[in-house]
Amino acid sequence: MSFTSFSFPTPTLFGPGALSELSVRAASLGVRKPLVVTDPGLVNTAAFQALIKVLGATERDKQWFVFSGVHPNPLETDVREAAAAFNRYQCDSIIGFGGGSPLDVGKAARLLVKRPKLDFTKFYEEKDWAGLAPFVAIPTTAGTGSEVGRSSVVTLEATHRKAVLFHPELLARLVILDPELTVGLPPGLTAATGADALTHCIESYTCPVFHPMCDGIALEGIRLIIEVLPRAFRRGDDLDARGKMLVAAAMGAVAFQKDLGVVHSMAHPLSTLCGLHHGLANALCLVAGMKFCAARKPGIYRRVGLACGLDVVKSPEAEADGQTITFISNFLAGLGLNTRLAAHGVKPEHLESLVVQAVEDPCHKTNIVPVTTEDFRKLYLEVL
Numbered sequence: 001m002s003f004t005s006f007s008f009p010t011p012t013l014f015g016p017g018a019l020s021e022l023s024v025r026a027a028s029l030g031v032r033k034p035l036v037v038t039d040p041g042l043v044n045t046a047a048f049q050a051l052i053k054v055l056g057a058t059e060r061d062k063q064w065f066v067f068s069g070v071h072p073n074p075l076e077t078d079v080r081e082a083a084a085a086f087n088r089y090q091c092d093s094i095i096g097f098g099g100g101s102p103l104d105v106g107k108a109a110r111l112l113v114k115r116p117k118l119d120f121t122k123f124y125e126e127k128d129w130a131g132l133a134p135f136v137a138i139p140t141t142a143g144t145g146s147e148v149g150r151s152s153v154v155t156l157e158a159t160h161r162k163a164v165l166f167h168p169e170l171l172a173r174l175v176i177l178d179p180e181l182t183v184g185l186p187p188g189l190t191a192a193t194g195a196d197a198l199t200h201c202i203e204s205y206t207c208p209v210f211h212p213m214c215d216g217i218a219l220e221g222i223r224l225i226i227e228v229l230p231r232a233f234r235r236g237d238d239l240d241a242r243g244k245m246l247v248a249a250a251m252g253a254v255a256f257q258k259d260l261g262v263v264h265s266m267a268h269p270l271s272t273l274c275g276l277h278h279g280l281a282n283a284l285c286l287v288a289g290m291k292f293c294a295a296r297k298p299g300i301y302r303r304v305g306l307a308c309g310l311d312v313v314k315s316p317e318a319e320a321d322g323q324t325i326t327f328i329s330n331f332l333a334g335l336g337l338n339t340r341l342a343a344h345g346v347k348p349e350h351l352e353s354l355v356v357q358a359v360e361d362p363c364h365k366t367n368i369v370p371v372t373t374e375d376f377r378k379l380y381l382e383v384l
């Protein structure tokens with residue numbers, strides 16, 4: 001079997017069945033006794049069985065171990081327990097297997113392995129990041145792009161707020177993008193995780209940081225997602241669509257090193273306060289966020305529209321934005337992502353807490369236009 005490999009900057013192995021290369025490739029990174037970090041739901045999937053088959057070995061001479069206690073929005077305790085398992089089994093490396101949460105926990109646990117006495121609430125003061133255990137990332141969803149990210153988002157016990165660990169040393173040494181691992185993802189999760197990737201591309205493209213490289217990647221990510229997400233949604237076993245979605249999700253995460261915007265600031269509190277899936281939260285806020293930005297900065301979505309295949313080259317600015325936003329709105333509706341927040345348990349009494357946390361969230365600080373407290377209140381009411 002032949003696979004495609006590229007580095008940007010993370011060495012990535014891509015293709016249906018690429019998982020089969022794990023043992024050989026990981027061994028060259030010094031992975032002899034890995035700890036697999038995953039979540040409880042994944043342990044019973046065909047994807048996890050495929051991983052076990054590749055890791056091989058009978059129980060008797062097994063040289064790998066599993067920590068499967070990762071929560072959907074990962075907690076500090078998840079990181080502590082993963083690090084404890086690593087030490088207990090005397091592992092030498094970590095394989096993150098799953099969606100964004102197991103990958104984020106796997107990345108961060110290496111810091112606690114190296115510095116067991118670290119005050120985790122003060123990780124941002126950490127200066128000594130070198131020499132973390134090798135980390136291999138194998139995503140089973142196409143959304144967060146955590147596999148190519150240099151950050152890890154963990155909810156701290158002391159504050160009950162999300163903290164972002166950020167350092168280039170957190171990057172994976174190897175990413176395996178194997179579309180066969182995502183064929184079992186149900187349509188609803190396929191749509192929601194794909195919408196997260198789409199939001200990364202749109203928000204990073206419009207973020208006013210100078211980074212033409214990221215802009216190019218974001219626009220191509222949008223083009224890919226528009227082309228293949230509906231196919232992956234309708235036919236889970238469409239390997240071409242699944243593969244392109246995996247790459248597009250990684251592209252979205254590469255692009256958002258520029259940063260994100262108002263939609264992610266709306267989405268984060270919807271997960272922490274109301275338990276919404278991160279991708280779903282983004283999807284339900286995306287159109288309102290785009291209308292808000294376009295009204296204040298006309299013309300920002302023209303190239304997004306072109307990436308979607310719309311003929312808006314010569315359209316007046318407001319018209320180009322309007323057509324693009326209508327297209328995105330219909331696109332999300334076609335994936336069943338056109339419900340209101342109220343349908344997912346968000347109540348009017350949540351409004352003020354949501355607004356407070358959205359204002360505190362750092363993502364909107366790099367939105368193309370400033371977002372005030374009153375703006376957030378109106379935006380939430382629009383989608384409630």
Ligand SMILES: [Fe+2]
Pocket residue numbers: 144196200264278282
């Ligand atoms: Fe996201």
